Amino acid sequence: MRLLVTGAAGLLGRELLRTADHEVVPAYHSQVVPGGVQFDVRRRDVVREVIRSVRPDGIIHTAYKxxxxxxxADGAVNVALEADGARLVFVSSDAVFGPREAAYTEHELPCPITPYGAAKAAAETAILAIRPGAVIARTSIIVGSDGRSGEEQRVRRFAAGEPGVFYTGNIRCPVHVSDLASALLELLVSDVIGVTHVAGPQAISRFDLGRLIALRDGLDPQALPSAPGTPSNIRLDSRGTQDVLQTRLRPASEFLLSRR
Structure with a gap:
């Protein structure tokens, strides 16, 4: 398969490039990726030109700002409009939902409360209308092993005394970047269509996640500042998607303690 990966300079994009067993063409916006193509998703003419030039069999769209x-939102729509004939996997976010006590399942409609969540929700709706055979892959906080993810960088900054706090009332379902990339590549070649949830099975606060990262990296978890913050419990129930995947989506406590 000839695969186009957008957002190839990002954490997830790099992992897809590293692990995909396909002929992969990286697409980037400003940070150059060797062997890649420059790609401004906001311009439909550029999207059209790149896709017609690459002629991909599949597209994993990770790019966002x-x-x-x-x-x-508009960038994802541009990709969907021009992806005729290509299998499309769109990476969405738990931000399409608002806080509540119960976890969200794959069949539930978006109810965003932030501009970013609204943009992702708009992209989901448009893609499903334009490409009914596409895959929407909602995920949560992405954590890596090399310190490049946003959460890992925050842990180092806050442990060093820089301003900021981790909120104990902010609950999410973190996923390891390698698990997420593997799952997306599986979905790409599967017969699954529609909305999927690809997040870790463990609901954990951002503060407790930060403490686990600190322990993994040999930092003092007691040095991390915390505050309750506004309660924000957004959990993705990924069991339906997990049932069709060979990739096991690991809990944060496992993948952080294993140092993978």
């Missing part, structure tokens, strides 16, 4: 509707 949190504070940019055009990049996150």
């Amino acid at each position: 949190r504070d940019d509707w055009a990049a996150t």
Whole structure:
């Protein structure tokens, strides 16, 4: 399969490039990826030109910009509009939901409360209308092993005394980047269509996640500042998707303690 990976310079994009057993063409916006193509998803003409040039059999669309509707929502729509004939996997987010006590399952409709969540929800809706055979892969906080993820960087900064806190009332279902990449590559070649949830099975606060990262990296977890923050419990129930995957989505406490 000839695979186009957008957002190839990001944490998830790099992992897909490293692990994909396909002919992969990386697409990047500003940070150059060797062997890749420059790709501004906000411009449909550029998206059309790149896709027609690459002629991919599959596309995994990871590109987004949190504070940019055009990049996150319109860009995803541009890719869907031009992806004729290619299997499309779109990486979405738990931000399409608002806080509640019960976990969200795959069949539930978005109910975002933030601009970023609204952009991802708009992209989901448009993609499913344009490409009914596409896969929407909602995920949560992504953690790596090399210190490059946002959570790992925050742990190092806050442990060093920089301003900021981890919120004990912010609950998510973190996933390891290698588990996520493996699951997306499985979904790419599967017959699954529609919405999937690809997050870890363990609901954990950002503070407790930070403490686990600190322990893994030999830092003092007691040095991490915490505060309750506004309660924000957003959990993805990924059991339905896990049942169709060979990739096991590991809990944070396992993948952080294993140092993988």
